[in-house]
Structure formats: C-alpha cells, structure tokens
Amino acid sequence: MSIVLPCYNEEDVLRETHSRLIGVIGSDRSAEYEVLYVDDGSVDGTWSVIQEFAAREPSVRALRFGRNFGHQAGCLAGLREAVGDAVVIIDADLQDPPELIPEMVSLWRQGWPVVSARRSGREGEGYFKKLSAFAYYRILKAISDHPVALDTGDFRLLDRNVVDLLTGLGDNELFLRGAISWAGFPETAVEYQRGSRASGESKYTLRKMLALSRRGIISGSAVPLRAPAYLGLVSLAGAGGIAVSRRDPKAAMTAAMFGFQTLAIGVLGEYLRGVFRYVEDRPAYVISERTASVPTADSSPVPAVEEVA
Numbered sequence: 001m002s003i004v005l006p007c008y009n010e011e012d013v014l015r016e017t018h019s020r021l022i023g024v025i026g027s028d029r030s031a032e033y034e035v036l037y038v039d040d041g042s043v044d045g046t047w048s049v050i051q052e053f054a055a056r057e058p059s060v061r062a063l064r065f066g067r068n069f070g071h072q073a074g075c076l077a078g079l080r081e082a083v084g085d086a087v088v089i090i091d092a093d094l095q096d097p098p099e100l101i102p103e104m105v106s107l108w109r110q111g112w113p114v115v116s117a118r119r120s121g122r123e124g125e126g127y128f129k130k131l132s133a134f135a136y137y138r139i140l141k142a143i144s145d146h147p148v149a150l151d152t153g154d155f156r157l158l159d160r161n162v163v164d165l166l167t168g169l170g171d172n173e174l175f176l177r178g179a180i181s182w183a184g185f186p187e188t189a190v191e192y193q194r195g196s197r198a199s200g201e202s203k204y205t206l207r208k209m210l211a212l213s214r215r216g217i218i219s220g221s222a223v224p225l226r227a228p229a230y231l232g233l234v235s236l237a238g239a240g241g242i243a244v245s246r247r248d249p250k251a252a253m254t255a256a257m258f259g260f261q262t263l264a265i266g267v268l269g270e271y272l273r274g275v276f277r278y279v280e281d282r283p284a285y286v287i288s289e290r291t292a293s294v295p296t297a298d299s300s301p302v303p304a305v306e307e308v309a
C-alpha cells in the first residue's frame with residue numbers, strides 16, 4: 001500500500017499527522033506500507049520535517065516541487081511515484097482521518113478498485129466553504145458527462161489498475177475526481193465526519209478553489225460551450241414568434257440577429273469541444289475486468305473449428 005500526502009506549508013501539523021498515520025498503519029500487519037510525502041513547494045519548514053521522517057523510517061519517501069504547483073499536481077506526482085498495489089491519497093492536515101485507511105483497504109480486498117471517503121458532515125468548516133462545496137458538487141453533477149460522486153474529495157483508495165490508467169493519460173491538468181469518474185471503475189465509499197484542520201489555515205485559497213472548480217467544469221462538461229447554441233435557438237424561435245404575433249419586423253430582426261450571433265458562437269463551441277476531445281486524447285474506452293477465458297494477445301490461438309469437432 002502506498003499512502004500519498006500532498007503538503008503545502010504544513011509544518012505545524014505534520015508531526016501529529018505522521019504519528020497518527022504511523023500509529024494506524026503500524027498496527028496493520030496485513031499489508032506493507034510506504035508513505036510518500038509530496039512537498040508542493042512549501043516555504044516553511046515542511047521539507048525539513050519530512051526529511052526527518054525519511055531519515056528515521058525506511059518506509060517514508062518524499063518529493064519536493066521547485067515551487068507551488070498545486071494540490072492536484074501533488075496528487076499526480078504521488079500517483080506516478082507510488083509503487084503499491086493500491087494507493088491512498090490523503091490530506092496532510094488530519095481533516096481526512098487516517099483511521100479510515102484500514103476500512104478502505106479491506107473494501108479494496110473485497111474487490112473494489114476505487115474506495116472514496118464521503119463527507120457526511122463538515123463540522124469543522126466555515127459557512128462559506130460548506131455552502132460553496134454543497135452547491136458546486138451538485139452543479140457539477142448536473143452538467144457533467146460523467147458525474148463525480150457527491151461530497152467526495154481526493155481522499156480515496158485507488159487500485160493499481162486505476163493508478164496506471166490515470167498516470168498513463170498524459171493529462172497534465174488532471175482533475176483527479178473527474179478522471180476517476182470518467183474511467184468508471186466500480187466505486188464504493190466509506191462515510192466520515194469532516195472535522196476541522198488540526199492546525200494552521202486552509203492552503204486552498206479562494207483563487208485556488210476557483211481554479212479547481214473551473215478545471216472540473218471545463219474537463220467534465222460541454223454545457224458552458226453549448227449554452228450559446230441553445231440560447232441562439234431560443235432567440236430565433238422568439239424572433240419568429242414576434243414576427244407572427246406582433247407583426248413587428250424591427251423587433252423580430254433584432255431578436256433574429258442576436259439569435260444568429262449566439263448560435264454561431266455555440267457552433268464554434270461545438271467545434272472547440274471536438275478539438276478539446278482530440279487534444280485530450282483519452283482512450284475510447286476503459287476495460288475494468290475480463291473473464292479468465294478471454295484469450296489475450298500472447299496466449300495460444302483458439303483451436304480451429306475442425307479440431308474442436
């Protein structure tokens with residue numbers, strides 16, 4: 001098992017996080033663990049604290065970014081670097097309790113390739129964060145081609161197959177939760193109450209939160225690009241209505257002009273979506289399982305019909 005912890009300026013909480021994490025995985029004799037810290041360009045003492053852990057414990061490894069590249073980049077780096085049969089991504093501030101890991105591992109052993117942690121409550125978070133997260137997840141679900149599970153973040157366990165698929169996508173702007181739901185592996189969840197961070201302030205500034213939300217919408221939904229086309233069609237229908245019912249050619253022309261222009265933007269959007277899909281270059285499908293009897297490329301050929309008879 002690999003445990004990935006992206007950290008940005010977490011000097012204050014890291015010792016507590018580490019000892020709680022080690023407490024949990026140290027008492028689990030059923031698996032071998034590696035702990036992988038990704039220092040996302042911290043400017044406090046985070047890196048020296050991590051180095052201390054790595055010097056003391058052979059199961060601890062760490063990477064350090066040259067500057068702050070963001071939490072999603074940290075997760076991606078961790079996934080690329082991890083060697084476990086499964087990888088758990090967890091926040092460094094103890095808002096994601098490490099005590100859930102054994103339960104997630106046992107669900108993975110039962111055959112679930114993705115085990116997410118669903119927040120059944122957000123006790124420790126401010127009103128604005130709660131409301132914006134509540135609204136955002138629901139909007140994203142409504143407009144996405146492949147909806148992200150409600151109220152889940154990046155605290156997840158991913159099977160090796162899922163990790164290999166995600167890191168093989170070559171997507172440098174990966175929106176992890178979106179890509180996981182796009183891949184569509186069977187997913188289950190454990191529930192937890194999200195408490196407040198053990199120490200320090202949120203490292204997700206409003207700007208970073210908006211950037212993440214934008215990334216989620218752009219990579220997961222065509223609705224914003226298509227919206228002008230729908231608006232244009234409605235305007236054209238309105239123009240027709242005005243022309244017939246009010247016999248007001250001037251008003252009808254104005255509505256029609258607006259309709260044509262917005263429709264044209266919508267058509268451009270549709271082509272842009274095509275280009276986006278092409279550049280994104282995702283595989284056409286993802287295979288999550290095979291039966292044992294399906295011949296693979298390197299197995300012996302299927303016997304000819306005569307031989308079978």
Ligand code: UDP
Nearest residue numbers: 006007008040070071074091092202203204
């Ligand atoms: N984080 C990171 N890079 C950033 C911002 C945050 O690696 O630019 C890490 C942070 O150290 C923590 C996790 O991402 O381990 C979640 O961040 P935070 O707890 O600040 O976000 P919140 O829980 O408030 O959404």
Ligand code: MG
Nearest residue numbers: 091093095197
């Ligand atoms: Mg947090």
